[in-house]
Amino acid sequence: MAYPDVGYRLLSLYRYWNIVHYFFPYKYLTDTNWREILSKHLPNFIKAENELAYELAVTKLIEEVDDSHVLLWGKNAIFSQNKYQAPYIAKWVEKQLIVSSRIPVLKKPNYHYQLEVGDIITEFNEMPIKEVIKQKTSLIAASNFKAKMLRLGYQFFIDSKKLSSITVIRKSKSLSFQLNNLPPNNIDFNQVDAPKVVGSHSILRGNVGYISIGQLAINDVDLAMNELFDTDGIIVDLRQYPKEPTLNELGKYFVDKPVEFVSATGAELGNPGEIGNKGKLKVNPGNALYQKPLVVLINEESQSQPEFIAMALQKGVNTTLVGSNSGGADGDMTFFYLPGGLKTSFSGVGIYYPNGGETQRIGITPDVRVEPTIEGIKKGKDELLDAAIANFGHSGQRFRDHPDSRDPRFLLT
The missing domain is CATH 3.30.750 (Transcription Regulator spoIIAA)
Structure with missing residues (x-):
């Protein structure tokens, strides 16, 4: 049908x-x-x-x-209807929608990229950007504005036509272009958001350990922690979706006792309309405790399971969350069907802190707020990761104790 x-x-x-x-x-x-x-x-x-x-x-x-x-x-x-796309991604940065990356193309090796990373978008198809955002986000389901803008960034350059008009600001000059759009199968979406640090774990400059949750398998956790145990601090990057559910295996290294980190609710199927308490979950310690600083990176890309992991790691003995509020959609997904061959979903489990504190729509709030800048994106920097590394190596001090916290990028929320 x-x-x-x-x-x-x-x-x-x-x-x-x-x-x-x-x-x-x-x-x-x-x-x-x-x-x-x-x-x-x-x-x-x-x-x-x-x-x-x-x-x-x-x-x-x-x-x-x-x-x-x-x-x-x-x-x-x-x-x-929307069967073409220009090979770019947009991002909401410093209250502007900018071109944040170019996507490699597969079947047109000589594709001419007219837009540059860092271009500020002011018009699209002869419509002011504020109107474009309002129109496009009305069709995007998301927990909050930044989550909407994240999804908009991936969809922004989709169009029904082979040519799109766009106006941008580059080096204080207004420039207009006709973009050549491509069928989606000509664009290498596998290269979108490829991690800058390759591998599940590594040791970065300054003897700082790094764990990529998007590349970490359950069987990798003990090996990674063994290799990183003598570092001066560890960064756990939750800005990707986990490769596997590693919360229990990873969390055990950062708590010294069993500690509740989440309270769950859900529908009582025997009494439709009632949302009941489904209990609290704990993260349990293992045989080895990592006591040096742990920094957890989060932003609007940290959605669902990464938020769950962040809540657990927050209970660590020496944890600081750095970045911006996470996506604000935690809990398992519930799926169902509608006439016309449509399938949809929503968050089927309510996720709260043990004291009842909200996470849905708000997200997990960082201890230290660091956000990307247009200039940093132009230069290809990972400003959250750079900020985390820069704050290690000062006598084991936590972020909030570091004298560089006077820099606005490191202000506590």
Whole structure:
């Protein structure tokens, strides 16, 4: 059923509304009161005159959940309309949308890149950037503004046409270009966000250990910690999704006693509408305790399992979280289907601190706020990692004790 009739379209709306109403643990956090959603979206579902209009109606509906675990599969009409992309990624930096990277192309080795990393985008397809952001983010489900902008950055250069017009500011000059868009299969998306430090673990300058959670397997943890145990500090980078669920194996090296780090809630299936307490989880110590400083890197790319790991590592004996607030979508995903061959999801488990403190939509808050700059991105720097390394090697002091904390980049939140 590619395009459901009006009866099935209404079923889609009612089904989604009821599933969220009775089973979503964060319904109370949505920007719009959930009781107002049915009447707000009913006209869109009734008037959806084709498959594309129906998919857009569903997309606008699920955006109301304000949850970065909300995704939609089966959007064939939307995908067929937006079938080209220029090989760039955008990023929200210093309250500007900039070109943050060029993506390698696969079938056009002589592709002419007109945009440079660091270009500030002011117009796209003859529309002011503020209007473009407003229009595009209305179709992006996310927990908060930065999470929306993260997703927008990956989607920004998608277009229905082979040519897109863009205006940017480069070296204080306004420049306009016609971008040559490509079919997605001509773009090497595997090279997007490739880690700057290769391997699951390494020793960086200054005898600082580094662990990449995106490359760390469970069987690597003990080997990594054995090699890094004599370092002057360890950085755990949570800005990628974990390769494997390494929380227990990694966390045991940084706590000296069993300690609760999370409290969970979830739907009581026997009593629809009730969200019950599902208990608290602990991180348990192992046989060896790493007592030197541990720095955990987080930002809006740290979503779901990385946030869970950050909450556990926060309980370490000498831990400092550095970066910016994480994505704000923790807990297992729940999946279900809607008419028209659509599949969607949301956060099915509520995740809180043991004292009841919120994490959803807020994210995990760093102890020390460090954010990238346009100038740093132009130079290819990893400013969070550089800041972490720079603050080791001072008599084992933690971040907050270091005299360089007077630098605004190192101010406590």
